[in-house]
Amino acid sequence: MDPECARLLPALCAVLADPRQPVADDTCLEKLLDWFKAVTEAGSSLLLLQEHPCLVELLFHVLKPQDLSSRILSFALRLAGIFAAQENCFQFLQQGELLPGLFGEPGPLGAAAWAAPSVRSGWIQGLHSLAQHPSALRFLADSGAVDTIFSLQGDPSLFVASAAGQLLVRVLDLALRGPAEGRVCPQAWDWPACARKVVCHLEDCLRSEATPRVTQALHVLTTTFGHCRGLWTQGLWARLSPLVARLLEKDPVPAPHALVDLLLGVARSPVLSSDPGLWETAAQALSRLSPTQAGPLAAGILKLQDCPQALRIQAFSILLQPLAHVLEATAQAPGTPRLLEGAAGDLMAVDTFPPSRSACVGLLCSALAHLELLQPLVGVARPASALAAGPAAGTDAPSPPQPQRPSPWPQAPLLAAVVTILRFCNGSAAPSSEAGGRLCAMLVGCVRVQRAALDFLGVLSQGLGPQELVTQVFAILLEYLVSPDSSPTVLKKAFQATLRWLLSSATPPGCCDLEPYAQLVLGELLAVLQKRLCSPCWEVRDSGLEFLTQMTRHWGGQGSFRQALLGSEVPELTRQLLQDPESYVRASAVAAVGQLSSWGLLTAPSSPEHPAVPQKTPLEELLLVLTTDSEGFPRRAVMRVFTEWLRDGYADVAEDPEQSVAPVLRAASRDLDWEVRVQGLELALVFLEQLLGPRGPSTAAPPGALTQALQALCRVQLFEFAFRSLFDCDRPVAQKSCDLLLFLKAKATPSGSQQEVGDGPNVASVEAALRRWQAGEQGQPLGELAPEAVLAVLRSMDLEALRDTLAESSDHVERSPQSLLQDMLATVGVLGDNEADCY
Template sequence: MQGLLSMLKHQQALDFMCGNGRIKLILQLQNDRSLFVACLANQLLVHILHFLTSSNVTDGSDVVTSSESSLRPDCVSVSSEIMSAVVEALSSEEHPKVLQGLRLLSLVVAQCGEPIRSTLWKDVLVPLEVLVNRGSESLIHTLITVLEAAVRTPLLSQLEYKVEELLEAMLSDGNRKDCFQCAALIVKLEKCPEVVKRKATDIILLPLQCVSTQPQAKKEINVVLKEQLSQKASCISLLMQSLSSLAQLAHTKYFCGDASIQSITSSVVLLLRMCSGHCPSSLLHINSFTHLIGCCKVQRCGLDTLGALSVYEENLDLSKDIFALLLDYLQRPDSHATVLKKTFQAMKKWIVFSVLPDLQQFISRDLFPVLEKRMCDVRWEVRDSTLEFITQLTAAFNGNSDFTEALHSSGMVSVLLSSLADAEGYVRASAVAAVGQAVLVSNSTLLEEALVQMMAILSQDTEGFPRRAVVQAFTSWLKGSHLLTALESSLSSVLSLGGNDFDWEVKMHTLELAEVLMEKTLTCCPYAVQDFGSSEDTRFTQALMKFKDFGLFELLFNSLFDCDRPVCERACALLVKLRTLTAESADLDHSALVLNVCGNRWGDEVQKRYLKASACVTNGVTGSDEGTDCSLHCTRGISLPKILQILDLDDMQRMLTLSSDHVVNSPRSLMEDILSAAQQSEENIVDCY
């Protein structure tokens, strides 16, 4: 099947496929027991129809027609055979056949042009209407996919194709249990008639409104909802659909439907209170209340929605209630770790967008004490989420002196520093990020304290995440110009430790640090101009000497020959940039830029190329290594510009951009790799297939 797909780029292959009953064979393979084969059969059929369409001369217009007159006579029978099979599949009583027919239909509508698309749609319209009105729950997703494909085409704008009518039928009048699922899918469609989307939005709001208020809705819908909300599984499912859809709609014009933003927000707040066991006496009669107490799934969705609602000024009057709710969730000892994480995310959004008059007082008096307690939580996930929140909060209030003062006076900085020694590696990494952000908004005293512990982590920590975080913290500090001088004494150690780390991501972050260092140092040198004057050359030479003292060149050359390809690629790119700069300088002091190439892992390659180039010049030999023995010759010092010149960086860069696929690329090699990783067990051989 894959081979046939590749062949179908050619007309001769198409002629071959369309003859001797081969289309019928592919149609049979649509129902193959292997999902892979069935999907390939669909792709092949669509490709054939697309080929038939594209191989015809068109006038470039996208007007929908329902005629096959523009197809060549020999193509009509093939397209008719495929389209008849789709109609037959949709009319079948066998669920797998219907499913495959719908999948093929959605692909044809999305990928094929006219007249195939409109002709097929006209043929399937009757069985499609039957399927939509039947309301089979197992077909909802696939039916929506078909209609979504149609919405994106000119089919939508022509009434005879009934696309909008079918969408409305999917929503029905609320009597079907699956109308809420349909509505949840329809509101996600990028292009959809406004009337349909608003109707879907109103349906989506109903479960939330029915639980938290007494909606003035259709009696029939209330009957359906009452039945579903009285059962725990369907109640939770409906509310999650409602909340997650509202979170996605929060920034669109369809968000409110017929309700107000404030009423929706109040409903979400009330629902979250019910989940924590608080319920107004007027709503105690609602059967779903008992299903919601302690329900993490609804809490997570509700907090996501509440966070999305933070951007609306209409919710200003509800700010105090919302902050009280979120603080209550953070204080509750029985709050699930994932619920706490969502609470932090919602809290951050409300703090950033809020205009609460006493916000700073709330943070220092109410929030920080709770955070300090959460930093002692026995669950590492909670400590980790707390540190992430503090990092985001500190970044959001960067430049706010009141917040910085509160951060120090509350003792939070001491908590952050102590977290650098946490028993869990993930938490240590998050603590590094939090301290790093605090340093950016604080004084040099904190930097001195942080440097001691961070250098210890980089040199001694046994886990990669904290070490990566340390190098990233240095990079963020270096980007802040006011910290450049304070960091100079530590940079050589960081570059050395990071460049020799056994974790490739630490090495990548170290190269990122090196790049920022290069940019920061060279900003004072007008190195981008073509003709350097003597004073500019001197300044440029001094900058390069500074890099040499930091060990930056040692890092780049070591990384150039690293065992991890991404590391080599990044180092090579930086060296190419450096080569360009040195080439533009007219009179560099080469003697000040001599590097020792002996006794390190990149020196052998440099010496080999250097001696080969020298032999070529001396003996007039080209392309020969004769007489060149690195073991007998050791040129200890070579200047940086000379090294950059003799290394064929362009060729190295070209080779590094190639993946291993340019050597071996076959299904067999993939299977061999998977089986090797799976240790050749019989069970895994089946899994690989």
């Protein structure tokens, strides 16, 4: 322990033991416990207590009848557990009857303080820390603590109840870890008494008619099989699995969600997954649980590698059933493939489909979400006929281990089902039965289902499908984009799904050309987009601009897209939205203008009747936003666009990079938003790379090129910006500046050599200015700099050390144990003001 901390510790213990003193807040006590835990992990707890008897005195003082706060009592219980985690220290504390006093009936268990949840929680956490060795196990058995843990599982405080369950897992693991260290799993009769007691308790809970007790046992077992990997878990599962399976015979099944968690936890355990009885129980659970309850189990089973194929098919059918019901509820065209072929007996009965709107919505949303997780594994799109017939031998690339997508994948019926769901939601579906009418009434206008269905529809674009279904997909997407009833969030999802389907319909895949049908859709999309950019709702305008930016990024060079876009009012509306009253929209407009400009799509068409009106260049427009916009989002977007323009060689910037970069850097250096300043330094770094070559292995630039580059950097006043940023109060700015100057230093002076450059006449003034800036005086500028002076200053600065300093946490000093002890003592006036380090 640090000598200064050792000097302060007795005073701190006295303050903590004094009920009259205002106690430090919970945060300070937590930090204090973290410090003691780190100290004991690094050395001997027994030696610590012997060298600092004030700690033992504090623990004994807590046992005296007095009006101690519950926080201090909880702190003392947890502290004692940290010390007693080492067996020799445990025996030292046990000899003085300290541990029975703290954790047994004589202590808080029999006092009024036990009514405080924080004391019960501290008692549990103290025992959890203590339960590390055989002596602790005997103490738990002899002190009656295990029975108390049983009772705390039903504690009204959820935190206490959860911690009690975790402590039971810890006790069970500690009790069985030693006997099971050999290769043979011990039989139940060979288990230690403490383990047998816990297992008997779990058995009683599983047999109970009270659902809360069943839930408690299932939670304990889930944690046990999820975290304990010993051979003894095989014996435990063999003993308890019949009781778990018996729960599925009850009507209704108790604690279904906890039961699903347990079955999945056991199935994921490498020690237990080979048990054939497990798969039988899982199959029984899929058939006994309701569709809503079985969904998470089915999805989890599909993520398992060693699962039997029959169970995988059953699980997939569970996920498909809600969508199959939707298809059955509408008039289907002849020949439309069904999700569950020949499934008269398998299809979810109409009577069992959730009758309430909330349950129906929840079931559909969960099914769509689970299926969505499987679809991203689709590789190159194949024709619908191939999908219907199943994969050809040797044609599919091996799938990633998790999750495993079922094969064949029913792409066409899934597309039909999702389109049907979206039609139910907007009221355009044609129900073919009374059940379909009820379903339509429950789903119409449901934003939650619309969002989930549009997400899944977008993911299904990776598999394509028959042309007639693709036509229906674009039709329903256009309906949602046009409809005045579509909420802003639904519109955003519709835009995203449309983009994904447009991308998937490129011919061939990866090409920038759109297939003929998609080109026809494009005209309608631009008409919709033109309308949405004029929406009174800012979220809609924002989503429309994001969609435009993405479309332009992908098809800005495609002829039909360019023609359609330039024939619309979209480019001009985008310019106008640079003045939108909402800052998010202005930021999205900046990004859209940047993309349109990169492809030359902001030039207004002119004719004798409508001559082109002279306009500012995009560069001038965005520079105006950077220098005048009052919000940070648009200014940050401008910096990203300028950086992208410079990096990609945008024509207006590439023509004279220095002239384009200089005003942007000047504006960024004065910006009050630290992210804008960081982006400005990133722009400067890209400019520097274009002058001297890319970052990477340290190679010096040729002298001539270096001189020209330094002169250009001086002209754009980069060094004023970079040197001042080294001392910026926002760490990311200083770090980015340090990276930039280190890169320049490496290019100017290769590793292992010193390039001789004479000191210019203003080197001393530059170094003096840097010292003033470091001291917080930011007034005087550097003025014009000579390249020689810049190099001399760079050589004299220890930028590597500065980089290491900036990498440290800003509160690494204030978080020191000494600072913590000083602050806690200063709070109660034990220290003078000059000794405190409050933060």
